[in-house]
Structures are given as structure tokens and as C-alpha cells.
Amino acid sequence: MTENQILDHNQVQHKIRRIAYQIAEVYLKDDRIILAGIANGGYTFAKELKKALSHIIATEIVLCKVIVNKTNPLEPVKTNLKPEEYTNCGVILCDDVLNSGTTLIYAVKHFLDVPLDRLKTAVLVNRNHKKYPVKADFKGTSLSTTMEEHIEVQLEQKPYSVVLK
Template identity: 55%
Template structure:
């Protein structure tokens, strides 16, 4: 059996999704001076960087980037952030990842941020695969995609040709 790659989002579509999600974050935080964009390391952080760029263009909110490091094979181990807890305490936080599959990474990321009082907490993903085994949802999502469990979604956000591919 031959496995083919299907592009589910092309460069233009991903840029449109990033812009729409940035507007949604702005609308949700219109009265805030700052918002923490906590990107899960690797693609989630790259996605957060792109959201930051658009937010700076469309609003007067100061988006602060935070890299969230989670061992995806052992997510219950320590979650680390690039900024100290004091910097996001009583702030509006958006946890950002590229793909929401089972929800494992996102739920352990949420758990980490709930150790301090927050003003507001939301989640953003580019692709929501609808295979959750935890009660976590994406507040802001680019696309919802019903896939089979043996399929995989790769998101490429570097270079000049962004794409999301279903494998």
C-alpha cells in the first residue's frame, strides 16, 4: 500500500489562519496591555512567534513570548518555561501548539500554568485532530480535521513554503 501526502493547508491558508487567530486573541484580550504567548517547544513556539508578529501589527497589545518545554514522551515530567512564573502571574496566557491530537501535551502544559493565579487562560492550535483522550479543547483553532488514528499531521512553519500535511 502506498502512503501519499496530502496538503491540508498551504502557505496562504496557514498565513490566513495565523491572522484570524491573532485577531481572535486580540478580541479576547482587547482590554489587556500584555498577553503571554506560551508556545510549546518546536512548532508550537514557531507558531507563537508568528502570532506575535501579527498581533504587533494589528493591535497595541504587547505579546510576550514564552517557550514551553515538555517531554512529549513523558509529559508528566517537569515542564519548563523560558520566563519565570512571576512574569505570567495574574496575566492573560495563551498556550500555543501546532497540532492537537490526543491532548496529552496540551493538558500537561495547562497543568503547569495553573500552578499560579492567572487573569485568563486560553489555548490555540493550528490543526485540531479531534482524537482527545483528555478534557482539553482549543479555544482558537485554524482547522478541525477528523482523521484516523494511524494518520499523522506534519506542520512546516519554516522557510518560504508553510504547509500542513496529512500522512
């Protein structure tokens, strides 16, 4: 199996900073922003976004871990926050890779049960293989890939990378 690096460490950091600035423009006047990251890669991405955002705006930024069973997305979605903690807030649902949109659409569905100020999505890599009408409002990069190819995002430790396998 061949491996092609799509983004190196500096490029990943640049994409995260750029997304953070885009989020700051939209949520500048909000008192509180919820970065809801889909476990595991999306939550790690959300943590990196929080670090970048904290250097740009003074708004309170709260991390929320979203757990979706990726093999059975019809199971109830769980979060580490109670719904009252994100009611009437701006929520950005984060994932590392948007592939078919299945995980993102079921996570969005969970948040639609609670009144929100607004709900946006952020992904580091958009693969353009959507089965559902879900889009990334904020995205680092878009790739046209085959379904057999796999994108691996490494944000757990430095150096960060995005690799096509």
C-alpha cells in the first residue's frame, strides 16, 4: 500500500489557524462557543481549534466530546455535556475527516433536539463522498479520492500529518 502525505505538520497547523479565524469571524459576538468534537479524531481536532481560537478571541470556548457509534449510528449519540450546557449556544460540530457524512449527520441530529443559537460544522479534510446532505461550513482542505483510499489524520502527537493511503 502506498502512502502520500497530503499535509505536513506546518500545513496542518496553518489549516487549523485559518479555520479558527473563520470561526472567530462568525462567532465574534457570542459569549460562549461549544466546540463539539466527534470522538476520537474530531475531538482531538476540536482541542487544537480551541487552542488556536483562544489566541484570537476572548469568548469562552467549551469542549464537548461527542460519541457516535460509527458501526451503528442509529444508537443514541452521547456527549460529555448536559444539553442545558449548550442550549442557546453557538455549536461547531468538529470531525477530522468528512467522508460519507454518516457520522456527521447523526451527530447533527442529536444537537437538533436542543434549541441552539446556531450550528456549524468544521472538518480538517473533506473527501467529497457524501451520502447525506451535510456540508462542512469550515474546512481545511478538500480531496477527491476513491472509496478504496483511506485518509489518516495524525493530531495526537507532533508532528501532525494528513496521509492518503
